[in-house]
Amino acid sequence: MQTIEELLESKNIRVTAMRLLIYKFLAEKQIAVTLSNIENAFEKADRTTLYRTVKTFEEKDIVHQIDDGTGITKYALCEKGCNCEIETDLHLHFHCNNCNETVCLTEHKIPQIKVPDGFVSENVNLVVKGICDKCSGQ
Amino acid sequence: MQTIEELLESKNIRVTAMRLLIYKFLAEKQIAVTLSNIENAFEKADRTTLYRTVKTFEEKDIVHQIDDGTGITKYALCEKGCNCEIETDLHLHFHCNNCNETVCLTEHKIPQIKVPDGFVSENVNLVVKGICDKCSGQ
DNA sequence: ATATCAATGCAATGGAAGTGCAATTACTGA
DNA sequence: TCAGTAATTGCACTTCCATTGCATTGATAT
DSSP: OOOOHHHHHHHHHOOOHHHHHHHHHHOOOEEEHHHHHHHOOOOOOOOOHHHHHHHHHHTSSSEEEOOOOOSOOOEEOOOOTTTTTTOOOOEEEEEEEOOOEEEEEETSOOOOOOOOOOOEEEEEEEEEEEEHHHHOOO | OHHHHHHHTTTTTTOOOOHHHHHHHHOOSEEEEEHHHHHHHHHHHHHHHHHHHHHHHHHHHHHEOOOOSSOEEEEEEOTTTTTTSSTTTTEEEEETTTOOOOEEEETSSOOOOOOOTTTTTEEEEEEEEOHHHHHOOO
């Protein structure tokens, strides 16, 4: 079990107070968050800082971007099952039409997508929309 | 074979010159287009008109929206294989990283996506990125 | 013909993404 | 320790797309 500091250093990211806080925030959230979500959580910090921090995390493969069709980019920490570095990684995300939250279903297996002849598949973005377990459960 | 006028009327859309032109433009394109694409094609018309026309088409299930991850909403005419009205419709789109064009692969069969217990799938958005047939062929 | 409602055009707004630059903070090596 | 360097942060600003309000034009029905 490595600390957040060690993790950041292992990815060649300088450890700052801001980055630790943002990392913890993302780690606590089980869902993908927008930049505004982060802004609301850190009102004292500047948008730009938050923006660039997330971008840095993204570049270093600590965070991946999610495009769930709401038009607003969301971000989530990469988990064990998440192989963002790999071009052919299949991102599976679930967007709840009720609570509007997006979760990563990294552990969920996805069948191989076949494309017509002549097309070369490099990356797949798959967003399932519906009702999440929390909203359907009650 | 019904005319465009008949099609629009059958969907309760008033027939106007503008709408006919925009419909024809979308029909000629084999790819999904952005609002700017349409704007460039109709420089005499106002953005708002084009925007609202497409939105009207969308509401009446003549056009569907595509979110291919470029951050810009694209639109395409619904084809035979496209059942946008149906909640469980599966949108499969291919985005070419080379020419930046997005095509609808409506005829392509997709395996059923399974979601974990408690999740209810209503809609699936699937975007495959890579190299399209035109770009890979040469 | 005219009253009515929809469609269009113009202007403006809002939100998210991104950039330049100055100020600040963290690291490095003497 | 302290200066020097490089990276990070904050502020201001810009750009782009999406969207709305309102006045005007155009179409439809009685």
